[in-house]
């Protein structure tokens with residue numbers, strides 16, 4: 219009897235260890251055409267599996283095989299809402315625009331997968347205790363999307379953009395350049411962002427000020443606008 223009880227406890231522990239993060243998907247827009255498009259073209263099951271795979275991928279890009287290096291998040295919720303825009307993330311809750319899903323022209327399943335990867339980065343990334351530039355935060359999210367092969371065709375090409383912390387695709391391409399100089403750069407940068415932010419992190423990791431790195435990057439691609 220005791221033996222069985224111990225076996226059951228071990229089973230419960232294993233169950234918990236393999237399912238350390240819970241995911242939920244709630245379609246709040248099912249009465250709208252966008253909500254119906256989400257149900258028919260993507261589906262809650264696929265969305266949930268994508269949230270799970272995004273988490274695994276992000277931990278690997280951030281080189282966080284040790285759980286102590288990760289943010290302590292137990293549950294991530296996706297809500298499909300009748301709202302403008304594309305998506306946003308707040309308090310481990312991802313809100314996806316049903317209107318965007320419904321009006322997207324092209325492969326909506328791949329597009330939304332990319333959007334979910336981007337938003338999931340916001341759940342897991344460190345933000346320098348709020349001190350990191352917004353453009354860097356968005357750039358890291360799109361860098362992970364790029365590495366997952368979910369970069370949309372309309373993104374800027376490598377070398378384009380006006381400044382390193384412009385954000386999104388521009389900063390993602392720049393971070394990809396930085397990572398090419400030193401493999402694992404983005405993972406190390408994210409690790410440093412656990413405690414705060416300084417432009418000096420670039421000097422610390424790559425030996426050059428970030429503005430010099432941006433100049434080098436632009437020069438490599440012939441200073442295209």
Ligand SMILES: [Zn+2]
Nearest residue numbers: 336340356359
């Ligand atoms: Zn974002």
